[in-house]
Amino acid sequence: METILTEPVAGPVINALRSIGYNPRTAIADIIDNSIDAKAKKIKLQFEYNDGNGYIQIIDNGNGMDLTEIQNAMSIGSKDPRNERGDKELGRFGMGLKTASFSLGKRLSVISKKNDVLVERCWDLDYVSQTNRWDLFTEIPLEVRSNIAEITSICGTVVYIDKLDRFMRAGHNPILANSFFSKVDRIYNHLSFVFHTLINEDLCIEINENSLDAWDPFLSSHDYTNPLRPRVLKDGIGKIKVSTYILPHASYLTPKEYKQAGGIKGWNEHQGFYIYRENRLLHFGNWLDIFPKDQASQLARVRIDITNKSDELWHVDIKKSMVSPPDNIKSQLKAIAREARDISKQVFYFRTQSNTSDTTVRSNINTWRQEDNETGTVFKLNRSHPLLQRIIEDVSDETVKNLKMFLKLVELGSPANIVIIPKVEEEKVQQISESDKSLISELANMYKQLMDSDSLDELTNIILMTPSMEKFNRNTIKFVIEEKDYAGDN
Ligand SMILES: Nc1ncnc2c1ncn2[C@@H]1O[C@H](COP(=O)(O)OP(=O)(O)O)[C@@H](O)[C@H]1O
Ligand SMILES: [Mg+2]
Structure with a gap:
């Protein structure tokens, strides 16, 4: 032609x-x-x-x-x-x-x-x-x-x-x-x-x-930085090395170290993946559309090393500033990011010294742990804390029961767990979950003994005043207490 x-x-x-x-x-x-x-x-x-x-x-x-x-x-x-x-x-x-x-x-x-x-x-x-x-x-x-x-x-x-x-x-x-x-x-x-x-x-x-002084975003030589076990992924062409660092809580850094580690854009903007090609940084400052940035994840920085053989697969652009991992790698990065973000949250909220890579030990000595449910994040007291375990072994069953009930009240009243909910005006009995039902019955039992009273109105009043109970109306509480009585004390 x-x-x-x-x-x-x-x-x-x-x-x-x-x-x-x-x-x-x-x-x-x-x-x-x-x-x-x-x-x-x-x-x-x-x-x-x-x-x-x-x-x-x-x-x-x-x-x-x-x-x-x-x-x-x-x-x-x-x-x-x-x-x-x-x-x-x-x-x-x-x-x-x-x-x-x-x-x-x-x-x-x-x-x-x-x-x-x-x-x-x-x-x-x-x-x-x-x-x-x-x-x-x-x-x-x-x-x-x-x-x-x-x-x-x-x-x-x-x-x-x-x-x-x-x-x-x-x-x-x-x-x-x-x-x-x-x-x-x-x-x-x-x-x-x-x-x-x-x-x-x-x-x-x-x-x-x-x-130029090299600026190390991972604070890798700081005593309280927690480097997790490095991982090697395969993208089909080359080996991808992934190293996760959980930076120390601010209280373990001097003001100067804190400012420096905040980098050019500040702590929040420096969380996430850092992608290096042949040791040269291409991209940083987010979780690559896998997760959004959030304050409590700001201690997690994850280094990814690729070679120049993976350029096409990772869509390295002409300016060498944009890059996007292939799908099979993305799903593995998601699991790595999830773990890094979880540990960052623990350190961020609880100021744990993140200097061991054994997360089970670390979460054991936290007094609080975080649980995500459909309504958001709630904080639970760590019932397996070694000190609590020892107290439980030393005291009578009756005291253990009271202690546990008290811990539950502390948990419900924790400022982080209190959600402001408008007073429920409607007096129709609400649909409530089995776990809420048993919580109300437990509270009713405890107050019954504490106040030495059987009065349904008095019990209902005090339960309504308990943190996290404001989402229920009076008739619902009464209904649960009566239903339980009707079903027999179990
Ligand atoms: N500072 C330099 N010293 C020696 N060679 C250079 C230098 N800068 C550019 N070159 C040569 O010019 C070529 C083109 O550079 P460039 O346009 O940046 O494209 P690329 O780096 O992708 O090859 C390089 O491959 C190299 O051979
Ligand atoms: Mg060039």
Whole structure:
């Protein structure tokens, strides 16, 4: 069949490429990925305000590129995403260098040194729009040359972005210096987080001469952090490592530790899954639509490690900021998340020291436990607490009975269990469950003995005043007491 070569028109394609959804933080992270792939040990970022005519440069001492490599690097879609990537490689679509840079500014200049040979290329989108052709400059312009860093190491690369219309303009005016630098601060925090597993003695990242401190969201070296047993899942292509951490209750952290562990978005926004691809953080801050976020689950942070072989299966997007697990993994993650959230709730409400991974021991020494039923969460006293067990062994049966009844009243009156329910006006006998019926009879028996009274009205009055009984009306209570009497004391 006949075909006609129909090349994309340069002008409109540029604007589409500039707007695929990077923000400055994700864009810079994507450019740093390339330096890490090139085995750089030192990556220096420089953000210059330059009187409103600013520039950004990323200088690395990685492997560098020769002429063919730099020419490929600058072409749009330089690698096929279907080809297998090298081990640990962070690249994906062969687009990042260009799309990330263009999301910040209109001119991208790259110089690189390999085997002592310097090579360079430059894209200027103003020129591409003007000519409507993908014409790449083989030399970088003079005004860039006067600012661009010199490569002092034996090999390395400098990526220089200017004409920063996106990064440093609001409408027609350049942004003010302080908002420029607060953007840089946000980038600093983001990168300390995204690359925290990779920053070590072999990799140093600096922004305007401040080196990044790795920020560990799991507080993994804190004594009271509870790391649960790691799990390995299989997605059909690679192994997925899942490590759950329950962070310490706030009362076990110093104010400084607490603030730091709250991260860039605060405790509540940092709960959930953290997905790492080749040790680089892709996504965090929720339970991937499996569960909603809630306050009491904020201590649970679950690290998921995937390799670059699982990219397609996990829908890793072009910006490397979105990811979505395949269905078979999702159901396993649900069980893991449920356990993590449950333990987080226990620690959050009861301030338990979560420093053992044996949940049964831990829940045994809690005085309260949480139970979820159809109306929500209720709190029950832990009847198997070792101290309570010992008291029960030591006292008479009669005292055990009274003690248990008292515990029940404490439970019913717990502020967390009291639900404000409008007074029931209707005097018709209500439909009530068997368990409520037996609770009312138990209360009636207890009050009968305590008050030494058989009066139906007196018993009904005091039961109505008992916490959690306000949902029943007088006739219902009377009916249950009488029915029980009628059925015979059992
Ligand atoms: N800092 C760098 N050092 C060495 N090579 C680089 C650097 N940046 C980019 N490259 C080369 O350019 C190619 C294209 O980069 P990019 O557009 O980000 O796509 P990808 O990272 O998906 O391959 C990389 O695969 C790499 O070969
Ligand atoms: Mg890349």
